[in-house]
Amino acid sequence: MSNTIVSPLLKHPQKLKREFYTRPVLSVAKELLGKIIVKNEVLVSSLENTLIPAVNDNPFTWLSGKIVEVEAYNGSIDEAAHTFSGMTKRNEIMFSEGGYLYVYFTYGAHFCSNIVTGRKGEGTAVLLRAVEPLDGINQMAINRYGRDLKNDKEKLNLTNGPGKLCKAFCINRNHYGVDLTGDEIFILDQPVLDKKDIEITKRIGITRSVDLPWRFYIKNNPWVSRK
DNA sequence: ATCAAGATTACCT
């Protein structure tokens, strides 16, 4: 059974194919802005913040969001990339060809998700730093706060950071290596944004290769993590 | 075996 989703918010959604991801990381990073990430959930009950495999009718729901902020990482020239010092068990998936999800755990508390890019062996990926929530906002609130949203401030705080969006989308170590050309997590194509709508800055929260201008975000989008 | 650092967040003043 196909899980392909057609949100009312999208006119002609199309899942990005392998060829989109296997290109150089900087091109993929810029073009990911404005595209829609979708995660299917199998939901029976939203009580107690649990997602349980469905048994009966109408179990499917999904979460989606517009990608509004990303950072590029390239292990061959970038000391901040997890792949800079070679392959380990943790970064193994980042050395595969593009189109897989690299999820890592950090600061003892947070998951961060990356889109692997390029050719096999390159060690490049795009960190998802912020999305604008579209479908499943109620479920995202449950995932983040364990209850419904109280106000607009909480809505902005749902997904305006790499750890926050993983919590909202319930992305964790179980999603390490997920194939983005499959049906569990994927990205829907949208028109490439105009250059004038994209801001380019240095990356956030790193201590090495700090001057590379590899952070990209949509100008004036309220979900961008930081100006 | 031990240890330091971390692609962050929430909460404080």
Added chain:
DNA sequence: GGTAATCTTGATA
């Protein structure tokens, strides 16, 4: 704007 929390990972012995 400053910082504690928290634990996995990778490096070194």
